[in-house]
Amino acid sequence: MIGYTLKRLVNACVILFVIATATWFLMQLLPGSPFNDEKLSPEARAQIEAKYGLDDPLLVQYVRYIGNLAQGDLGNSYQYSGKPVLEIILERLPVSAFLGAQAVVLGVIGGLLLGVIGALKHNSLADSGTALLAVLGIAVPEFVLAPLAQYWLAFKLGIFPPAFFESWWHSVLPSMVLAITVAAVVATFTRTEMLEVLGQDYVTLAKSKGLNKVAVVARHVLRNSMIPLITIIVPLTAALVTGTLIVETVFAIPGIGEQFVRSIQVNDYSMIIGTTMLFSVFFVASYLIQDILYGIIDPRIRVVGHGD
């Protein structure tokens, strides 16, 4: 198990290194510079470029970049006159993390409930209803849901504040929009898995032993359907990150996602690289967690290796 975990860990580091290198190379190809202000004289521009080390040979810049990255130094933002990228990210991270965590809790609970109802009342009206909700939740993207929710629930009905992040109440509507996708994924998966488990012999045995329905569902069905749920850790992470970009932009929430979209629009390269690396670490960590959990649950994977 330790060997397997180490192997996954090394793999994760390789992936992060590849991403860091690729990101840096792509950045060299970018058109435009953060200092293409017409009013700058060539001397002034050379001075600024020297200050940020942009006049060094590329290899020197690359080694410096990787070295700094390894120490957690993501460079300085061009947009915020030299404020460290890491500082900006750390300032905004708690907001996004809170929003995301709230959405995950809400979405997983809602999704589990919907999925269990769908499976237990298989082929009934309730089942079709949950299935339809799940399909809609997956197929209707956040950039449609978020403006619609903002329009109906905030502007028209006035239940929620329409934007900004001033109190907990402000975070409810954005979290709900994020949670819908999460709930849809969890519900579809739970329903399918539970239907599979419900047909197993040991469930029939548990029922025929005379256990009551709640005990059968809680002890035997639900527990065994939860194992394959590990598979959705990665897609959920992906959904959450893309979702945050949109939801934070629509609701004007000062989190990582909103900053990232703005950095893209103003060509703040170091901010973009920094945030991209943060997202990558996030994704790779979710892969790692998924693989390790798999290894714990299914010993065959540790021997054969991933995906074979």
Next chain:
Amino acid sequence: MERGDRQITLTQDLFEPVKRSVRDAEELSAPPAGFWSDAWRRLKRDRIALLAGGIIFLVFILAVVGPWLTPYTPFAQDLERQYREPSLSGFWFGTDEFGRSMFDRVWVGTRVSLYIALLATALDISIGMSYGAISGYYGGGVDNVMQRIIEVLVGIPNLVVIILMMLILEPGIIAITLALAITSWPSSARLIRGQVLRLKEQEFFLASRSLGAGTFRLIVKHLIPNVFYIVIITLMFTVPSAIFFEAFLSFIGLGIQPPNASLGALISDGADQMRFYPYLLIFPAIVLALITVSFRLLGDGLRDALDPRMRM
């Protein structure tokens, strides 16, 4: 043998031997159902999938001929008719801030979105299929190296690659298509490889090989037809995700640039003005949702029809 007065005379000509031999039981009473006709028979029973297919067909038709159904064009600006409400007699979907007919713009946008999605999916599948087939067919060291590469590529988040690609390439149809194809092919390659590995162990493959079939014939005659159904199922799930990503990019400002339109660009513009002109958001959003939902439902139906073992 007497029962009352009734007498039954049984003569030889009342009887006729049934001409039936053991061999007749083997005879086919109907033309044999091939793989595709069998799948079609199963699909025909799936009403939801058929409905989804119909909607997709309709959307395709409208994306092609939609702009010709009105006397307006999608690009001509006319500031005299800004923000007209949707009405049956005038502009069916209303007009935007430049007085352009939204009905025309929505279908032109759909055309761009579908074009990007189909092109990206075609690229994705051709790269993924070649890579997966080679990796699975040769196996051993080749497979090992190719799979390690895939493992790293799959680990790189799509979002990151797509955003970086969009930054270095000029935003536009080609850039989005390339970015989408580059991020999605590793997963199709994995699927195809798995299937090829399975097929390689089967008897018909061994038979063909022992009859002297070469690599080319084995791949073209036996492998490709047998992974084709996977390709179709993948297609059904790749197209909506490509449409989704295109719309997402346009929404965060990295996609199709004005005055060109795509569903994502229209939704993004609509969201900005939704407070006062909700119809600018609602029409493109409905079309987008219709396309993605229909593709998914048709994909589910096709999967059940083409591969009944996967049925849940």
